[in-house]
Amino acid sequence: MSSNPSSGNTSGRMIWLDSLRLIAGLSIVGLHASSDVNGQPFPDFETTQRIFPVLFRAVIYIARTELFLLISLFLLCLSLDRRPRSYAETIREQARRLLIPFLFWTVFYAFFRLIKAKTFGYDAAIWAELATLWHWGRYLLLGSVQYHMHFLPTLFGLILIYPLYQFATRNPWLGLIVFLCLFVKREADVWMWANLQSMDGFPYLVRGIKILTYAGYGMVAGSFVGLAKQGMDSKRLNDWLFFALTTGVLLFGIKLIYSYKVIYSGNWQYNYTPAFWADFLMPVVLFLACMAAALRRWPQVISRLAPYSFGIYLVHPVFLDALEIWLWQGDTNPTVYVLTKFGCAVLATGLAVWTLSKVPFLGWTVGLGPLPIPKFIKRQSVDVQS
Secondary structure: OEEOHHHOOOOOOOHHHHHHHHHHHHHHHHHHHOOOOOOOOOOOOOHHHHHHHHHHHHHHOOOHHHHHHHHHHHHHHHHHHHOOOOHHHHHHHHHHHHHHHHHHHHHHHHHHOHHHHHHHOOHHHHHHHHOOHHHHHHHHHHOOOOOOOOHHHHHHHHHOOOHHHHHHHHOHHHHHHHHHHHHHHHHHHHHHHHHOOOOOOHHHHHHHHHHHHHHHHHHHHHHHHHHHHHOEEHHHHHHHHHHHHHHHHHHHHHHHHHHHHHHHHOOOOOOOHHHHHHHHHHHHHHHHHHHHOOOOOOOOHHHHHHHHHHHHHHHHHHHHHHHHHHHOOOOOOHHHHHHHHHHHHHHHHHHHHHHHHHOOOOHHHHOOOOOOOOOOOOOOOOOOOO
């Protein structure tokens, strides 16, 4: 007897996919909560005081932003397979879902970050940016207004080339091209940062290469849809689950070696190549593991919480900034600092997103309500991730 993992459970929800959405949202908060106010691994503290923050980061950041991309592209490929539509219609639909909330949060963060900038003494630089049209161009095209906003323009760029991923839906083996794409990404990044940093438009070149090489994740997404369509019996699913878990353990072992290096050096070890592969392949392995466990019993509460994950991603810097202002005195114990930031940010952000979802005309800002577009435009989105 074969089963289709894309069918989820008897409720019609793919709870395994909802779990990935929830993991991705919490992972991003954990990433941004696990460094000091300068984004560094607490270099001014004793080695032993860096142990917990660095190991916490290794565990919580098994998902990465790339998992959000993989989930979104999987859902797009699945939707197109079930309801084929034209390229123009698909792009219009995705633009409404992604770019309208993106514009709102871009303007919001452009001015909100002045609060933190004033506290830490760099508000003059932010005001100078706000007065420059070139910087607004970067805000809108690159999402550089805040450290997490790059996700939406990157995702939209990947959606523009979605016909590529449909080849992988028909030929799942094409998902293996992700290895080539990641190899090209690393080699291109190393060369560009070493030779082209001074050129005009360098950030746009880096983003363009990122989108082209991240197409590998789109190919993986398409191949996973193709595998799900084929149907798998419980034995085959168990084999895939064993493979994913074994691979995940090996990749996490590399992350632990990387963590050891960070703990003792006090800085991020960007030149440790194995960590690149562990970091960027872990979202693929995690997705495969949950997909292979699709027919197992999953708590129903996951599906009730998952729709808030996109809002958590968008809103969490509001509370992390506030917590940094409150907590950072230069001598706060790193473990206390990280746990307080993460715990309080998750609770406060979750409450804020829930509140926004209940307020008329504001739910769309977190992907949980009708978009503010004319009624004659059909197919309004309720959830940006589904």
